[in-house]
Amino acid sequence: MRKELHNAFAAKLDSNAQVKWADMWKNQVTKARNKYPFNYPATFVSIRSVPWQDMTFNVKEGTATVDVYVFFDKYGDTFEGASDKANSLLMLDLLDTLANDLHWLTGDSFGETTQIGEEDLTDRYDRPAHRLTFQCQVGKRITPTVHVSN
Numbered sequence: 001m002r003k004e005l006h007n008a009f010a011a012k013l014d015s016n017a018q019v020k021w022a023d024m025w026k027n028q029v030t031k032a033r034n035k036y037p038f039n040y041p042a043t044f045v046s047i048r049s050v051p052w053q054d055m056t057f058n059v060k061e062g063t064a065t066v067d068v069y070v071f072f073d074k075y076g077d078t079f080e081g082a083s084d085k086a087n088s089l090l091m092l093d094l095l096d097t098l099a100n101d102l103h104w105l106t107g108d109s110f111g112e113t114t115q116i117g118e119e120d121l122t123d124r125y126d127r128p129a130h131r132l133t134f135q136c137q138v139g140k141r142i143t144p145t146v147h148v149s150n
Helices: 002-014 090-102
Strands: 021-024 042-049 052-054 059-071 114-120 129-141
Touching (some): 002 021, 002 042
Antiparallel strands (some): 052 059, 059 129
16 A cells, blocks of 8 residues: 555656656755755655544444645745746645645545645755645455464
């Protein structure tokens, strides 16, 4: 389920010509790291949490929360009259496009995705950074070992 969900998000991100990198989130962008092995804008997919519920016939259902981190390498100005204002505001356009593109993805083990939040993380990463958050219903079949107590 997680691989299918990650791959669906990553494929959709990769299909956007403006996105230069799509990867699984492993905290690749930190203040301590000076070398980045990727180009910007860079996107990262994190399946943050999945609270599961037991259903019948060894099925579990849950709600997955998926974060998409978007990092930019732009530091242009956006004040009125700035020469690079239009170029700098393209970051906001890309965020809107990605949020739109990631709505209503579906797969064999997950239902329609919907955006539930977004957050500016620029202060945390010392670069233009945002997190788009989505949720969807997920399911899986488990094969537990039968245990009979004595």
